[in-house]
Amino acid sequence: MANDLGSPSRRGTAGHTVPQTASIKGPPSHSSPLSPLREGLSRSAVEELSRQKGEPDWMLQKRLQAWDAYERIPTPLGRRGDLGTLRAFANFKFQQLSPYVPSNGNGALPAVIEQSLQDALVDARAGLVVQRNASVVRVELDEQLKKAGVILTDLDSAVREYPELVQKYFMTKCVPVESNKYTALHAAFWSGGIFLYIPKGVEIEDPILTQIWIDSPASAIFTHTLIIADDESSVHYVEEYNSSFEGEQPSLLDGVVEVYVKSAAHVEFSNLQDLGQNVWHITNKNAVHEKDGSTTWVMADIGSKVTLANIGAGLTGNGSAAELVGVFFTDRDQRYSINTLSLHDAVSTNAETQVKGVLTDDSRVEFGGMIRIQPKAQQTASFLSAHILLLSSIWADRKCRAEAIPGLEIGANDVRASHGATVSKIDDEQLFYLMVRGIPQDEAERIIVQGFFEPVLQRIPLENLRTRLRRSIVRRMSGAYETEADTWVDAQERWEVEGVDEYAVSLDKPKEAEEILLTEY
Amino acid sequence: MGSELIIKNLHANIEGKPILRGVDLVVRQGEVHALMGPNGSGKSTLANVIMGNPKYEVTDGEIWFKGENILEFSPDRRARMRLFLAFQYPMSIPGVSVANFLRRSLEAVREGNKPLEEGENPTGKTTKRKSIPPGEFRKMLQEKMRLLKVDNSFINRAINDGFSGGEKKRAEILQMALLQPEIAMMDETDSGLDIDALKIVADSVSALRGPDLGILLITHYQRILNYITPDYVHVMYDGRIVKSGGKELALELEEKGYEWLKPVEEENEVGVNG
Numbered sequence: 045m046a047n048d049l050g051s052p053s054r055r056g057t058a059g060h061t062v063p064q065t066a067s068i069k070g071p072p073s074h075s076s077p078l079s080p081l082r083e084g085l086s087r088s089a090v091e092e093l094s095r096q097k098g099e100p101d102w103m104l105q106k107r108l109q110a111w112d113a114y115e116r117i118p119t120p121l122g123r124r125g126d127l128g129t130l131r132a133f134a135n136f137k138f139q140q141l142s143p144y145v146p147s148n149g150n151g152a153l154p155a156v157i158e159q160s161l162q163d164a165l166v167d168a169r170a171g172l173v174v175q176r177n178a179s180v181v182r183v184e185l186d187e188q189l190k191k192a193g194v195i196l197t198d199l200d201s202a203v204r205e206y207p208e209l210v211q212k213y214f215m216t217k218c219v220p221v222e223s224n225k226y227t228a229l230h231a232a233f234w235s236g237g238i239f240l241y242i243p244k245g246v247e248i249e250d251p252i253l254t255q256i257w258i259d260s261p262a263s264a265i266f267t268h269t270l271i272i273a274d275d276e277s278s279v280h281y282v283e284e285y286n287s288s289f290e291g292e293q294p295s296l297l298d299g300v301v302e303v304y305v306k307s308a309a310h311v312e313f314s315n316l317q318d319l320g321q322n323v324w325h326i327t328n329k330n331a332v333h334e335k336d337g338s339t340t341w342v343m344a345d346i347g348s349k350v351t352l353a354n355i356g357a358g359l360t361g362n363g364s365a366a367e368l369v370g371v372f373f374t375d376r377d378q379r380y381s382i383n384t385l386s387l388h389d390a391v392s393t394n395a396e397t398q399v400k401g402v403l404t405d406d407s408r409v410e411f412g413g414m415i416r417i418q419p420k421a422q423q424t425a426s427f428l429s430a431h432i433l434l435l436s437s438i439w440a441d442r443k444c445r446a447e448a449i450p451g452l453e454i455g456a457n458d459v460r461a462s463h464g465a466t467v468s469k470i471d472d473e474q475l476f477y478l479m480v481r482g483i484p485q486d487e488a489e490r491i492i493v494q495g496f497f498e499p500v501l502q503r504i505p506l507e508n509l510r511t512r513l514r515r516s517i518v519r520r521m522s523g524a525y526e527t528e529a530d531t532w533v534d535a536q537e538r539w540e541v542e543g544v545d546e547y548a549v550s551l552d553k554p555k556e557a558e559e560i561l562l563t564e565y
Numbered sequence: 566m567g568s569e570l571i572i573k574n575l576h577a578n579i580e581g582k583p584i585l586r587g588v589d590l591v592v593r594q595g596e597v598h599a600l601m602g603p604n605g606s607g608k609s610t611l612a613n614v615i616m617g618n619p620k621y622e623v624t625d626g627e628i629w630f631k632g633e634n635i636l637e638f639s640p641d642r643r644a645r646m647r648l649f650l651a652f653q654y655p656m657s658i659p660g661v662s663v664a665n666f667l668r669r670s671l672e673a674v675r676e677g678n679k680p681l682e683e684g685e686n687p688t689g690k691t692t693k694r695k696s697i698p699p700g701e702f703r704k705m706l707q708e709k710m711r712l713l714k715v716d717n718s719f720i721n722r723a724i725n726d727g728f729s730g731g732e733k734k735r736a737e738i739l740q741m742a743l744l745q746p747e748i749a750m751m752d753e754t755d756s757g758l759d760i761d762a763l764k765i766v767a768d769s770v771s772a773l774r775g776p777d778l779g780i781l782l783i784t785h786y787q788r789i790l791n792y793i794t795p796d797y798v799h800v801m802y803d804g805r806i807v808k809s810g811g812k813e814l815a816l817e818l819e820e821k822g823y824e825w826l827k828p829v830e831e832e833n834e835v836g837v838n839g
Contacts, residue, residue, distance in 0.1 A: 477658070482673035
């Protein structure tokens with residue numbers, strides 16, 4: 045019965061296919077060994093995946109409909125004359141990847157993951173979920189919170205144990221299956237996944253940490269995060285994406301995050317994407333807010349080969365608010381396409397989006413920041429700023445390119461909205477100034493970059509995430525951990541301890557953005 | 566023997582246009598030289614070229630410092646040899662505090678004159694830089710700040726960001742005091758200051774003056790020389806030093822202006838090809 049779970053002996057033997065006779069009659073637990081699918085992406089692979097998981101028919105049907113939508117929706121190719129990130133993705137042969145690479149949840153995690161948990165962004169935590177490839181391999185939740193009714197589990201289990209919640213919330217209103225081609229593909233093949241429900245009035249103080257870990261080449265991984273924060277609840281949720289496999293055979297991470305923020309609830313969602321440069325990454329994240337609900341998003345992208353990110357804030361409840369802080373750093377031939385949407389669809393909503401990014405080497409970034417204010421969204425305030433710095437100078441000519449396109453669609457008339465976006469090269473004279481003070485050119489670049497990021501890093505609520513980001517950026521720029529990179533960061537920290545630095549960062553006043561006031565209509 | 570900065574027949578262009586047309590100058594530790602001349606005569610260019618600003622192309626001549634031809638050295642290496650430039654228009658660098666920057670700068674300068682491969686930092690890639698403990702650094706900095714009567718809040722702020730004109734100039738002198746150069750160039754440090762600010766700046770420079778510091782004081786007003794008495798005065802005109810003398814030359818310039826120093830052969834040279 046339940047232990048007839050296919051052919052575990054095939055695991056890890058590349059090139060073999062899973063026998064179609066493998067069948068599952070009982071519900072598997074996430075700790076059971078499952079069979080990888082090696083046939084590439086196909087309708088029959090969807091069926092096989094669902095069968096292996098022993099899913100109810102409604103989920104199988106949802107997956108199959110999603111597959112059909114995936115086949116039907118044309119591949120997005122971007123605009124003419126853009127920097128080509130979407131076209132690059134369209135040329136990526138992810139159809140050949142293994143759509144399901146389960147990991148055994150029993151026993152020890154690989155040392156690299158254990159180490160990462162040690163170094164994780166948060167010391168004290170209320171809960172932990174680790175997804176390795178297609179499977180959730182560890183779930184921990186504070187006992188008190190369990191008693192209070194908080195649910196933290198993998199989404200596979202939630203399908204069986206909380207079907208009414210999953211049916212209602214999974215890829216329906218927040219990130220609908222057919223949002224785009226890649227969300228449809230995700231819906232067909234999602235696996236593992238994180239399900240978090242916070243009951244009414246429960247405020248979780250310590251962060252919940254989740255790690256998505258890919259250590260399998262040539263795989264397609266579809267992680268899903270579903271958070272439901274009930275009335276007047278709150279949570280700090282941290283999600284990290286990492287990978288640890290070598291070689292040229294790329295993998296795909298196609299993830300979706302859905303956050304439902306009920307009345308007067310607050311969700312703080314922090315995300316650090318530090319995938320290896322052999323991972324192609326798509327993420328679609330959205331939050332749906334009810335009355336007076338609010339979110340704070342922190343998105344930090346420094347890894348992956350290519351990233352397509354759609355980050356949304358659906359302000360559908362009166363008085364709801366969303367704040368987004370975005371930071372990215374790209375080097376080598378990385379390509380990002382990042383799009384944010386502040387969708388105002390209720391009275392008296394607020395959104396503030398602040399993005400800062402730095403590019404070096406041959407990398408390319410396209411940023412699109414849209415503010416959309418629907419006719420009924422009166423008394424709206426929405427602000428967006430995006431500033432991108434290219435590390436190309438008289439000292440080091442580099443081919444990095446970026447474009448930042450802010451957009452504003454206003455259907456209401458009692459609105460305050462502004463947007464501003466800049467792409468600029470690092471200042472030759474600033475570099476010269478620092479060098480004339482004895483600082484070598486590469487370190488001078490790092491100092492300017494840190495100064496550029498610092499004001500936006502200060503908006504990140506979690507101290508550990510700030511520190512981790514500073515370190516990651518400096519490490520990426522210097523290619524070393526133990527040299528002056530550390531010293532610089534440590535110096536900053538020590539000065540902070542001595543209370544010397546506290547005003548230093550506040551002096552970077554945001555430039556006056558072009559402001560559009562429509563109150564006179 | 567003290568360090569010497571020797572400039573020989575220096576020619577430099579910006580965007581193909583010649584600015585320096587054969588400068589000869591020697592500045593030694595312990596001496597104060599005033600470099601005067603009208604706007605556009607090449608004074609700031611000379612300071613920038615001595616520090617290695619890549620905007621300028623050196624087409625001929627040599628710059629020797631401490632017995633080495635430094636023309637091919639990067640600006641940071643020149644600084645680590647203890648050459649200093651107080652900028653006319655100091656850059657602001659948002660988000661980087663004066664304290665952190667100065668500490669890093671001091672650490673770098675203490676590394677001294679090491680030939681570096683491109684992209685290499687002074688410590689090399691593998692060893693940790695010799696860092697100055699924050700406590701020790703803070704003490705040093707505060708001592709200099711007391712000497713120059715700089716307010717404590719200075720170090721908490723981002724480099725030159727939101728500084729007034731006078732504050733920027735004083736921040737430059739504070740850096741000079743801390744980094745202890747052997748030869749310092751001060752590019753129009755007196756410009757844009759009211760008389761009170763000028764006195765503070767002049768007093769600061771006088772406080773730093775001594776046998777270990779050579780100063781090239783670039784100015785086009787005689788005014789600051791009422792407070793800082795130079796050992797030598799040079800006049801620059803059309804990219805050359807056309808006259809040198811003692812401190813009395815400055816007074817003569819004050820009286821007669823610069824026109825009388827206009828070199829005669831200049832006309833001919835310009836006129837050759839119409």
